[in-house]
Amino acid sequence: MGKSQRDKGARVEREIAAILNGKRVPLSGATSFAKGDVEALGMKFEVKARKDGFKQIYGWLEKDDVDALVIKADRKEPLVVLPISTFKEIKEGE
Structure with missing residues (x-):
């Protein structure tokens, strides 16, 4: 690097x-x-x-104007992807 x-x-x-x-x-x-x-x-x-490494993830979030995205690989636990502002609101509201 x-x-x-x-x-x-x-x-x-x-x-x-x-x-x-x-x-x-x-x-x-x-x-x-x-x-x-x-x-x-x-x-x-x-x-x-990454410069453009996550372009598809951002596209999925923006395309349907959703709050979060769930992604999953075979035989792996699903992951939740959401804008950091949404995450911060959730955590601070606990």
């Missing part, structure tokens, strides 16, 4: 930490003892950023 990819990853992790009023986990990708990239709302988050 090059410097620009590390910088982008760190920048996105800081952005997500700020949105969720959490904190970025230092050295999360460089060590085996640090789990997750961001800690917030009593949870640990792994943060991934």
Whole structure:
């Protein structure tokens, strides 16, 4: 991984930490003892950023103007994908 990819990853992790009023986990990708990239709302988050790697997921969410998307691979547990603003509202409403 090059410097620009590390910088982008760190920048996105800081952005997500700020949105969720959490904190970025230092050295999360460089060590085996640090789990997750961001800690917030009593949870640990792994943060991934890709230029166009998630285009289809965003398309499904936007196409039908839905609140969340459920995706599932064969023999895997389903995952719920939702905008971070919706997730934050749910967690703060608990």
